[in-house]
Amino acid sequence: MTPTRDPNTSTSRWRLWPLGLAVAVLAACGGDGGGDTVATPGATSPGTGTSPGGTTPVRVKAFRAAGLVTAAPTLRTDASGGQTVSVAVLAQDGPRTLTTPAVAPARAAALQAALVPGNLVDWLPSATDANVVQVAADAAVTFNVILAKGNATATQFDLQKYGAAVGRNADAPGPMVAAGWVYAKTGATVTVGDGSMVTADQAGRAYPAPIKRYEETYTLAPDARVFNVNTASYGQSGASTLAALPVTADYRHATTARQAAYLVFDDNHENAATARVAAIWYFTPQATSDGKPVWDVPTLSTMLADKGTDPVSGLPYASINATSVTTAPYTRSTEPFEMVKGTMYYVGDNEVASYLLKADMGTADPADDKVIKIDAGWANSGYQYWRNLELVGVDPRSVTDIWLTHGHGDHYGTVVEQLKMMDNAGKPINLWASREDVLGVKADLQGNAFDIAGALPATETVIRARTNNYYVYDKWYDYGNVQIMVIWSPGHTPGTTNMLFRVKNPADGRFYTFGYHGGYGFNGLNSPTAANGWLRLSFQHGFSYLQNTVDVDLVAPQHTNQFPIVEVYQALKAYNRDPANVARQLTMLDAMRSKVFDSPVVDGVNLTGEFSNQLEKRRSVASYRASDAANATYRSIETSGPFKPGRENGLTHIGATVLDGGRIIQGFVGPQNKNPAIPLLANGVVTSTDNYVNDPGGFYVQVSIDVKDSIYKGFLPQGYAQFSPGLNATVTYNGGPVESVHAAKGTFHPPEVLRTQRLNSLADAQAVLATLSRGREVTVSLTPASEIVVPADVRQTFR
Ligand SMILES: [Zn+2]
Incomplete structure (x- = not known):
């Protein structure tokens, strides 16, 4: 079908992509806008739009639209059995009821899955009617879930430049999305963060200014839209104003009611510096935090023994166990640090590790260099890891390889987010995993046959589909200044691996070997059962095997x-x-x-x-x-x-x-x-x-x-x-x-x-x-x- 333009809808389409268009107007002066992919709003192929004020043709990015679902979808079946799906959304340009063309019932069912109230979704509007959604060839990706608020009181966090974003379209990354607690607003800016604030180092020496590592301030578009989403009663959601947007009272950990919001920008990460906030969805009733303090060192650390007593709980700080990482990631954040000069970094949180290895084969050709990320932490802590990478000078989108130790969610948690981020950017990435945790244990090295399920849940379909390398055990992978050996060490899971990193220190030219034991937890093995018996023996054996056979200089712990x-x-x-x-x-x-x-x-x-x-x-x-x-x-x-x-x-x-x-x-x-x-x-x-x-x-x-x-x-x-x-x-x-x-x-x-x-x-x-x-x-x-x-x-x- 050839999209045709309807002059009566041009205004609404202008409003749907106000800033993408405004930026594109500037970029497009003098011809092709420097390689930006351009298209009529909503069209899948490049085209030409019309400026809102007149007849000058302008070129606009074909971004997918975004909006927050506020009601369950409804289905209408026509006389010939086709079904149309309708759903109420607070789209970035205002409330809309989106409708699909009539499709076969199976496709209608598939495209409804994303339409859960509280989901921020994206879609491709029809070229002629912004209320009509183009159904994708794979109906399940007609609507993509960007972030899912649901009825949860917990808050999601997403940095502007990294992490969840509107989906890629027409060869261009989708617009950026941010999420967090609102900490400040002016007429022109809004400040969003996770509330974590560190005021002094571990010796008690104050920093010149409190460190808010995961807080960002964004510029608002002049016509940015603001919506109030009522998570207790989605039907009560609607348009609001910047003046009405509540701001979290302060940073004290005793302040448990905090204002959560999602924000969509008018441009993608390639133009992060000039992008502006196009729409804000803020949630009421307010989200809650756990009222517990934030430290750079782990909760319950003996290093907190001299920190005194928390006036909020009356407990010594050293005795306060932070809330789980999954519900309160901000309590577990920590800063990244360099372990081997320019080569190896800790980029995890203060609960679970993730390491970054910058491998250089020593040739002039950068194509053989690798940026290897070891494990991927907790799912909702991605924003911390992306910022930590940035803080050590690494763009998260420059990661070439992710190596997973085993199939547990605290180690593969951000893999799908990273894959989406790379897909959106149009960049490849290799995903490495243990064959035994993805496919199960089918045999040992003696040729004995088994049929033991791996730890990676069947529901992790994306990780399963995207794993493109399984480790060859007991051999050194040589990447020049970085070498890695993987040893199958079942116990914690059937496919748990131990990794050794040989990392060359440029300061002395020596290689240092780090031991990274993936899967050290005894959880699930505490007492013998039919299923865990072999794992208990393997667990014990693995430790002795490593103690007696590998030569390790330093520990790189997993937790x-x-x-x-x-x-x-x-x-x-x-x-x-x-x-x-x-x-x-x-x-x-x-x-x-x-x-x-x-x-x-x-x-x-x-x-x-x-x-x-x-x-x-x-x-x-x-x-x-x-x-x-x-x-x-x-x-x-x-x-x-x-x-x-x-x-x-x-x-x-x-x-x-x-x-x-x-x-x-x-x-x-x-x-x-x-x-x-x-x-x-x-x-x-x-x-x-x-x-x-x-x-x-x-x-x-x-x-x-x-x-x-x-x-x-x-x-x-x-x-x-x-x-x-x-x-x-x-x-x-x-x-x-x-x-x-x-x-x-x-x-x-x-x-x-x-x-x-x-x-x-x-x-x-x-x-x-x-x-x-x-x-x-x-x-x-x-x-x-x-x-x-x-x-x-x-x-x-x-x-
Ligand atoms: Zn585990």
């Missing part, structure tokens, strides 16, 4: 309660801000410890690495009976299994081959990253979770070993029934791989990484270790949990 990386940075920052330290500024590589400061020194080196220590904490939780006593929901492997098949009563004097020289593992040392060079790290940082496993006086000898028993073959067979003493019940376990995720095909006895029972001193551990050498044939006894029995004479452990 800040695993290793206090955010606190280390804030301590570093406070140190560097101390006027006394102006002449001796330090970096994260100075602040981060490779070895546990208080671990014993053996041959001139601290025994325990920080990465190994981090792994030990959670390995202890999974393994030892202390967990059963500490937490009523925990059943350790030691007390409750699963036990490896055939070892239910332990093994006595079984033959085995030692496969490496073994190593001494110290029990978990609670204070992490103790570093007396930095005052706030002088005693290390103790994270609050599961601290009962603190056991710096315990030692184990851990060895890669081939145990010559005839039943256990490195995996849990399907339907294996076993009595669990801790549960006092028999569990019939689903099958799954354990050591067989690493063992070569055909290996009958996959190497295990087993450890002794607890030894009471380093001297005992050294005495045991002295008896080990690679290739030695030994006799050992095992407990049901496959711990190597330590006899009274510890030197007889391996005989």
